[in-house]
Amino acid sequence: MIPPEVPADDRGLLLGDGLFETVLSVDGVLQAWDAHLGRMVRGCAVVGITPPDPIAARAAAERAIADAGLASGRAAVRLTLTAGVGRGLDRPAPASGRLIVQASPAPEPSSPVSLATVAIRRNETSPLARIKSLSYLDNVLARRQAREAGAEEALMLNTRGELACAAAANLFWVRDGNLHTPTLACGVLDGVVRSRLIEVARALGVETIEAAAPLQALGDVDGVFLTNSLIGVRAVGRLDGRTLPTSRLTDELSSRCS
Amino acid sequence: MIPPEVPADDRGLLLGDGLFETVLSVDGVLQAWDAHLGRMVRGCAVVGITPPDPIAARAAAERAIADAGLASGRAAVRLTLTAGVGRGLDRPAPASGRLIVQASPAPEPSSPVSLATVAIRRNETSPLARIKSLSYLDNVLARRQAREAGAEEALMLNTRGELACAAAANLFWVRDGNLHTPTLACGVLDGVVRSRLIEVARALGVETIEAAAPLQALGDVDGVFLTNSLIGVRAVGRLDGRTLPTSRLTDELSSRCS
Numbered sequence: 001m002i003p004p005e006v007p008a009d010d011r012g013l014l015l016g017d018g019l020f021e022t023v024l025s026v027d028g029v030l031q032a033w034d035a036h037l038g039r040m041v042r043g044c045a046v047v048g049i050t051p052p053d054p055i056a057a058r059a060a061a062e063r064a065i066a067d068a069g070l071a072s073g074r075a076a077v078r079l080t081l082t083a084g085v086g087r088g089l090d091r092p093a094p095a096s097g098r099l100i101v102q103a104s105p106a107p108e109p110s111s112p113v114s115l116a117t118v119a120i121r122r123n124e125t126s127p128l129a130r131i132k133s134l135s136y137l138d139n140v141l142a143r144r145q146a147r148e149a150g151a152e153e154a155l156m157l158n159t160r161g162e163l164a165c166a167a168a169a170n171l172f173w174v175r176d177g178n179l180h181t182p183t184l185a186c187g188v189l190d191g192v193v194r195s196r197l198i199e200v201a202r203a204l205g206v207e208t209i210e211a212a213a214p215l216q217a218l219g220d221v222d223g224v225f226l227t228n229s230l231i232g233v234r235a236v237g238r239l240d241g242r243t244l245p246t247s248r249l250t251d252e253l254s255s256r257c258s
Numbered sequence: 259m260i261p262p263e264v265p266a267d268d269r270g271l272l273l274g275d276g277l278f279e280t281v282l283s284v285d286g287v288l289q290a291w292d293a294h295l296g297r298m299v300r301g302c303a304v305v306g307i308t309p310p311d312p313i314a315a316r317a318a319a320e321r322a323i324a325d326a327g328l329a330s331g332r333a334a335v336r337l338t339l340t341a342g343v344g345r346g347l348d349r350p351a352p353a354s355g356r357l358i359v360q361a362s363p364a365p366e367p368s369s370p371v372s373l374a375t376v377a378i379r380r381n382e383t384s385p386l387a388r389i390k391s392l393s394y395l396d397n398v399l400a401r402r403q404a405r406e407a408g409a410e411e412a413l414m415l416n417t418r419g420e421l422a423c424a425a426a427a428n429l430f431w432v433r434d435g436n437l438h439t440p441t442l443a444c445g446v447l448d449g450v451v452r453s454r455l456i457e458v459a460r461a462l463g464v465e466t467i468e469a470a471a472p473l474q475a476l477g478d479v480d481g482v483f484l485t486n487s488l489i490g491v492r493a494v495g496r497l498d499g500r501t502l503p504t505s506r507l508t509d510e511l512s513s514r515c516s
Contacts, residue, residue: 005263006263006266006268007264008338008358009360010264013270013271013392014336014394015397016391016394017394017395017398047398076345078272080271087334087336089394089397089398089426104345119383121381121383121417123379125377125378125379125417126379128395128399134272134393135392136347136393137274137276137305138381138386139347140275141305141385144306144349147348159383
């Protein structure tokens with residue numbers, strides 16, 4: 001169930017042909033497991049891979065945590081589902097997936113984060129922009145561009161020049177008491193924390209405006225933050241060298257969603 | 259040098275973080291080896307991976323051909339260079355590559371091919387559009403869309419709506435005695451056969467116009483063909499259900515470049 005090695009003819013390795021999820025474990029408890037597995041199953045339908053057995057996947061995740069000695073504290077559980085073996089663009093039929101599960105320590109994130117706008121854009125014409133696929137090198141290069149600009153994380157626009165996301169997180173901003181985030185059609189991942197945060201904010205009486213917005217929308221804000229499963233909610237302190245204000249709403253959502 | 263398995267924490271598997279080349283071998287002789295290795299080395303500079311040792315890479319390729327019993331006839335030699343081990347978007351420094359070399363039979367292509375224009379677009383804002391990276395799932399899905407439309411190969415536009423390439427080949431068309439192909443800035447791979455064909459055509463007195471062009475440019479042509487290292491030059495017989503003419507120039511270039 002947890003192979004330490006993968007055959008070199010696996011399509012995940014050869015062509016980035018597969019999906020992944022990164023699930024936070026706290027003291028051995030998998031956080032938002034159903035949401036993560038549900039997203040992987042939806043992704044399987046998009047790319048045409050047989051989804052994993054959910055009971056076996058959960059057992060493998062729990063075993064990976066135990067095997068890594070991470071039953072206490074924070075751990076990142078990585079589920080990697082490849083399209084199995086086979087060379088060339090056309091998959092052999094049926095494309096039975098290969099599931100690999102690994103656990104590693106997940107340090108507490110330090111806040112706030114600095115962002116730099118990068119040249120690589122999210123390709124909103126591709127279904128891959130909305131799922132977590134193994135073809136993730138654009139994100140690696142976006143992060144690299146951000147590091148070269150002296151920042152910790154990348155701010156990515158899509159090919160239409162609209163705000164999209166960070167290299168590995170969803171993007172939110174606060175203005176005039178409202179929350180804003182790019183709509184999924186902008187080419188952003190349907191983030192597990194993104195969805196939950198929208199619900200939590202609504203329960204607090206704060207609506208989230210999901211829409212397309214230009215980079216200039218971040219010019220006059222009360223606060224900007226990122227979300228993903230490992231960092232929860234993380235305030236953005238600087239964008240392209242400019243210091244951003246921190247909103248009380250960010251702190252409140254952070255305490256409820258992290 | 260030729261591991262049959264790869265550790266599951268390899269960045270090629272986890273994040274599509276790496277490059278590849280597919281080199282044709284005919285009767286044990288690697289075709290255009292220097293061009294392929296040179297492109298991989300240029301790609302390494304783009305993505306920040308240590309390039310492979312060229313002498314060791316060639317020896318591994320020749321050994322892979324022999325080990326697979328493919329010293330006579332046509333073989334496809336796949337070089338896969340990953341960014342080595344390491345989790346997360348930020349690579350461990352230095353990112354020492356892992357080279358995997360495999361050989362498999364390469365059947366003679368049958369001609370002509372049918373194309374269907376697909377919805378997924380080449381992201382010309384990404385450097386990955388111009389190199390052969392392991393993050394290749396967009397191409398897999400483009401091919402899948404083409405198959406679903408009843409064709410054998412995909413015709414991809416870029417995000418500006420300009421002609422780009424096939425899922426796994428460069429695109430040329432013939433009109434009024436001239437050759438046309440999208441310029442690299444349209445988000446197309448700097449193909450080994452593409453470059454050679456432009457030189458061969460020039461020697462025949464035919465200039466190649468490298469420019470951005472809309473899909474409509476294929477509406478009134480004398481012929482359309484694809485190029486890559488395994489198929490050489492392959493005529494396109496149908497595009498979106500429409501029968502295309504075959505130009506004598508395609509046949510002439512095919513006999514000189516395949």
